[in-house]
Amino acid sequence: MFTTLNAQSALGLIVIVAVCWLLSEDRKRFPWRLALGAVAVQSTLVLALFAIPGSERLLSAISGAVAGLAAATSRGTQFVFGYLAGGDQPYAVTNDGALFTFAFQVLPLILVISALSALLWHWKILKWITLGFGLLFQRTMGLGGASALAVAANIFLGMIESPIVIRAYLDKLTRSELFLMMTVGLSTVAGSTMVAYAAILSPVMLNAAGHVLVASIIAAPAGVLLARVIVPETPGQGGAHADYDSALKYDSAIDAIVKGTSDGLMVVLNISAVLIVFVSLVALTNLMMGGLWLFDGPVTVERLLGWVFMPVAWLTGVEWAEAGKAGWLLGVKLTLTEFVAFIELGGIPVGDISDRTRMLMTYALCGFANIGSVGIMVTGLSVLMPDRRQEVLSLIWKALFAGFLATLMAASVVGLMPDAIFG
Template sequence: MFSLLNLQSLFGLAVIVALCWGLSENRRSFPWRLAAGAIGVQALLVLALFAIPGSQVVLSAITGAVDGVAAATAKGTQFVFGYLAGGDQPYVVGNQGALFTFAFNVLPLILVISALSALLWHWKILKWITLGFGFLFQRTMGLGGASALAVAANIFLGMIESPIVIRAYLDKLTRSEVFLMMVVGLGTVAGSTMVAYAAILAPVLSNAAGHVLVASIVSAPAGILVARIMIPEQPGQGGAVADYGSALKYDSAIDAIVKGTSDGLMVVMNISAVLIVFVALVALVNLMIGGIVIADAPLTLERFLGWLFMPVAWLTGVEWSQAGKAGWLLGTKLTLTEFVAFIELGKVPLEAMNERTRMLMTYALCGFANIGSVGITVTGLSVLMPERRDEVLGMIWKALFGGFVTTLMTAAVVGAMPAAIFS
């Protein structure tokens, strides 16, 4: 049964598309067929992953696999860090919740999943899954082979790792295709971080691992649509053909594990550094504006972002009574990264946020579109295609907007679905 909240999400979907059209470089060239196809593919993927018979068994298996990886990672972390990582405590612990430490309980997951992803790529398991999605996007959404493969790789790899897969074709991509790659990269997440997000949300959201995986998959067609609306492809251009070979190769299983671990370490260090700096900057801003009292409480950046993003959260289908908290989470994602936003979402008491809002925010937060990712994207793409650095710099802020609204579009599509399919 459809409700007013479903219609609210549909209205939000229309507003998001209209905003992208308003920022388009060619408003006369609106991809109507692509818009219908992208939203249709999103809806079908959500239905396929949640509504078809047996899908809940698959999602439960994904959750079980994530729990298994988390438990195995905890063993390795405790071997290195002992009681600091939740091992046997040398003293009586009065507050068990205080034992959770982001550095020891979340970041090691990224190392393990990064190594596993590299190993699965070397064994061609992840590679064939990626090729399958690439073929789907190529056939259903009219992408060139190289762009389709990069988009598919973004679902499982990172926003910098995926261009490596099509490195031989980067110089052949049009401006529109480069922008598409940037938007999808910012609008999805890497496999290494998916498990970390799921671990954070597991205590407060049923099927958290399934929702996070679906969010990254479903956001890919949304990112394609957003990018094509904002920077349409010129007639007769684009469509670089790829032979679906890959520049991402490993010499052996051991080589894959070692290089995957090394790549994961770089991700962990980047995340740690960005979180330290951005959390410190927000605290500094709060100290400067803390003397301003509004509604009998000091003004903070979090409160300001909550007010600013309330209408945005409402457009995804969130009830207005909870839009303030949801808007704060969206603002936190944009300024402090999605990691902080997911941690804060996991801290929200069950009675303070209903299941629908919590689920919609999981989809809306599940993307790399934050201010810190701007520097990572520019740096990474500048290394891969230095001759196009100025072009990347000229599109990066528009790509950040595109990546941000990509996840909002995904949340709106999910919000428009009947609640029964998720139960």
């Protein structure tokens, strides 16, 4: 049954595409077929995982895998950090909740998943899965081989690792293809952080792992569409060929584990540094605005973000009564990274917001489109393609905008679906 909330999501979908069309470099070349194909691919992927008979078994398997990874990581973390990581406590515990420490319970998971991802890539398991998605995007959305492979890689790898997969083709990408790669990189998340987000949400959300996985997958075609709308491909250009070879290689299984761990460590350090700096800057801003008072409370960055993004959250299909809190989460994601936003979402007790709002925000937050990622992407791409650094700089803020909207589009597509299919 089509409800008012479904209609909100439909309106949000239209508004998102319309805004990107207004910013298009060539409004006469709107990709109608791509628009229909992107929405169809997103809807099909959502229905395939949540609506087909037996899908609950797959969701249960995904959730079990995440729980197993978290438990195994906990053993390794406790071996190194002891009681600080939740091991046997040397004193009486009166508040079990206080034992959770982000540095010891979440960040180590990124190290393990990064090493495991590298190993699966070396064994060609992750590589063939990526190629499968690449063929899907190539056939349904008309992407060139290199672009399709980069888009597929972004679902499982990071926004810097995925360009390495097509490193041999980076100099052949057109401006539109480069923008597409950047946008999709900011629209999705890496497999290592994906598992961490699922672990954060699992205590308060049913099938959290399945939702986070689908969120990163369906944000990819959304990013493709919005990138093509803003920077259309010139007819006769693009379509750089990509074969089954890749610049991302490891010499052995041990080499994959070691290099994967090293790469994961850099991700952990970047996340830690960005969180410390941005959370501190927000706290400093709140202190500076401490004397300001508006309506029934002091003016804070969090309240301002809630007001600004309130209508944006409503357009995804969130009830107006909860749009303020949802808008605040979107603002936190943009300014403080999606990691902080997921922690805040996971910290909202069951019953304080509806299951629908929590689900839609999971999709809307699941992407690297935040201010901190701008510096990371510019730095990484400048190393991989130094001759095109100025081109990257000219496109980065557009890519951030499109990537942010792509996650909102993913939430809107999910909001169009009947709530009953999610259980």
